[in-house]
Amino acid sequence: MARLTGTAATRPVVIIGAGIQGCATAFFLSQRGQPVIVLEKDHVGRHASGVNAGGVRRLGRDIAEIPLSVASMDWWNQIDQLLDIDEGFHRQFYVKVALDDAGADLASRRIQQLHRAGFQHETWVDRDQLLCRIPHLTKSVLGGVLVEGDGWALPWKITRAFYDKAAALGAEFRSPVTVTSIDKSGEHWQVKTDAGMIETDIVVNCAGAWGAQIAKMTGDILPIEAHAPMLVITDRQPMFLQSVVGVMGGTLSFKQLDNGSMVIGGGKRGVADAARNLTQIIPAGLSSFVMTAGRVFPHLRDVAILRAWAGIEGYTKDNLPIIGNGSQAGIIHGFGFSAHGFQLGPAVGEALADLVMARQTRVNLTPFSPHRFAVSPDQAAGH
């Protein structure tokens, strides 16, 4: 691909974090011929990018996020060709079902709100249509909000595929390497690590739950909190579901993988210990979203749960990601996806690559500007 506009850096761009955002950014930059070095403190896809629920949805997004999500879906629809993989994206539909009147009310308000904003992709389907499309749904379902063409993917597979493709295009990955400081030195940056120092013109911070720590090294105080959303996976069952199912007004994500296992998530958080890479499962939280799954699919009563887990993810105060230039030249942030960044990955990678090359981005990134949290270091220290 020919370089169109913008200037490329002569030194390799340093990307911090080999999650999906970092790997996708490395991929797009490498595709454009820009040398990159990706630093990863653990290994590729170790945290939220490798172990999330794998929903690939435009459904239910904050209105500010929809254009980015729609742009990303263009990439998802060609993900196999893009990354040389098979069946990377299980495209069907994603539905949030209404189980009671409150849920149905929420659904109609949501659809009206989207219509006013000019979006038509979420539509109401009534009970009969829904039961026709998902026969195992509870008979007491009232209907649901559905997006055709949404679906799911295996998070680790996609993150790994971006990594493989980026590496094949020349991106250099170093792990385990921990960044210890980022200092301005004349016109460029010195990224110091536990495995030596790298000089660069541009640092891209894709450090997920650790993004605020990295941002702080560049002088940006961008508060995020680390949480650990929990998931469970079940024993294999005969196939009964191709789509992804959530609940209006509740927290659930429910899908069946090709091998018959079901992945059930529900936004309930375990305990995250980001400093030690540890998560802890909270039984009551698991119980709550498994119960929600039971309200949607009561026939699964006796299916065994094999494993519960939680990945460490960074959440912002407004639950929108931080994507954009930092306060100093040569620093670009892309983190804090607040547990809905997986689907955004390809478009975010493209956008961050555009920022690196000082190009116009395809999607307006203003809603995600790091400056919306602007706090001077003095303020932050002063409480």
Add this chain to the structure above:
Amino acid sequence: MANQHFQIVIIGAGPAGMAAALTTTKAGLETIVIDDQKDSGGQVYRNLQANQETSPAYLGQSYYDGAKLAQSFADCGAVYRPDCTVWQITDMHEVALVSRGKAELITADYIIIATGAIERPMPVKGWTLPGVMSVGGAQTLLKQAALGADNAVFVGSGPLLYLTAWQYIKAGLAVRAVIDITSAQQWRSAIPFAPLALLQPDMLAMGRKWLGDIRRNTEVINHVSAVEIIGQSQAQTVSCTLSSGDKIDIDSNHIFLHQGVVPNVNLTMATALAHQWDYQAHCWRPVIDVTGKSSDEQIYIAGDGGGIGGAKAAAIAGRLAASAIVARCGMPRFLAQLYYKLRHLHYLSIRPFLDRLYFPHAHFRLAQTDETIICRCEAVSKADVNSALASGASGPNQLKAFCRAGMGRCQGRSCGLVVQEMIASHTGQSMAETGYYRLRPPVKPITLAELASLEGPWPD
């Protein structure tokens, strides 16, 4: 629902768990013992009460030795909850369990984990064929259901193998052969520790008796360096290669494998307690102090789950851990602790000898042929693991993502050590550096409705 609270929660009612309960209840501490079996006794004294009615002699005196402990336990006043699945211990010291289809959380001041041992995997070619099972499984059938098979072949080494073969013979079953994989080299490395083992003359005498009776009643094949099990849809033949190079084929449809036991670390690892690789016994063990206290001040580990020592050592370890806890509850037990510690060391005096004599040989620890299944739950072969390693998987947890090894029902119990060693030999790292699967609750599978029952009844 408010959590139930006990001063002491003991998990497992084998010798360690039962003995610990005797000490804590005697000190007046409210104690609950949660057990996944239908009756106390653990694996070693499995189904003891029922078997006492008919007292079949073939189970041997060492089995009936557990009767006194089981009786004292039944009378001790601890709340006993059989048939429960413990699936998590949280860092708030809540023990999450499922009993009769319902989940419960029980909080504790102190937890004693006494979940015993599991058999080391022995992935010889054909180990997944129908007709092949572990010696421990064969012994369970004998104790629990008086079930056995004629013409079986016992393959491997270690006390449990000889004991079970001996029980088979005493039960009047025809044992086709015992194929002993203990090498001359292992004898040589064990002999220097024989004098120490003499502190346990009863155990040595018992072993001699088993071996003598076995030799008199069946063919024992020694100096075996390789074993394959051959069959199409069912095990038909065990083919063994002797260190001389000769081959011997033995036909049988029932083949029982065993090469020792290792601490069952699934619960302790899922609880994020510190563990260390034990080079002498070639297994993981939790890091515990002299009393059994783990890296969590409130959690103790007693019995084989803290390091293999056998039933008698386990019972003393239970007493020791319980005494340490009683002391921390304000009732000094200095002399008792000293006494139990000395007795524990005494029982362990045979271990250096046994650990070396029955140290698992690399040939039997690792699969020898590409098509041999390593992870039985997800049907991952040796070749699959190797190709994951070739494409860059650098540790047990990455390997899970590459090839699904360790992601099935058993949570790595039957493949973890094999996979770990394959990775270590690929990367050149030590077993300790390589580490183990990150284990997750539920430690044993529970159903959706069971889990949801913390919240309420399952929707219709």
